[in-house]
Amino acid sequence: MSNPYQPPPVRGYGRPHPQGTLVLVLGILGLALAPVAVPGLLRGTQVLREIDARPTLYSNRTPVVVGRLLSIVALVVWAGAILFYLVAVVALGHDLT
Template sequence: MPPQGGYFRPPDHPQATLVMVLGVLGVAFCGLCAPFAWLKGKSTLAEIDASNGTVGGRSQVYAGYIMGIIGTVMLAFALLIGILAAVLILIGASADTSTY
């Protein structure tokens, strides 16, 4: 019986770390990074799936992808709150407060 070879993990996708970093930054610090993590993560996941196991790093990319989605939702919510606050301030400023 010939000797058995060991299992060697395939190399990570070159963009795996980038997606993870963008996802973390998008959730924790700068919400503007989150949509980029989402989009880059989606395309990187597709490339990993198409590689038939020759490229790894799927779990790292998937974590960054999910954080990108969460960060994008948080960014959209913050923008919605900001727009609502601006509208309410404008309505309050234009209201006539005189009591003649």
């Protein structure tokens, strides 16, 4: 049983996670290029699990969270744009060419 009086581990005093910047860049690029958002989301989830498993080892959790959220936003925006386009095509009765 753990000691209830033990303070929680201090976050953010370690070194940056080596893939933290990559997740942020993929999240930003995902806003312009939809396929890039998928690896940003997958890699971001993996990196967050690694950071949360050892919170005192890594110091760049915030950029990873931002990159992962940008990937999610990019996927939602792109899915909405594609859905809007398909609905507009069907509503207007035009073919896809």
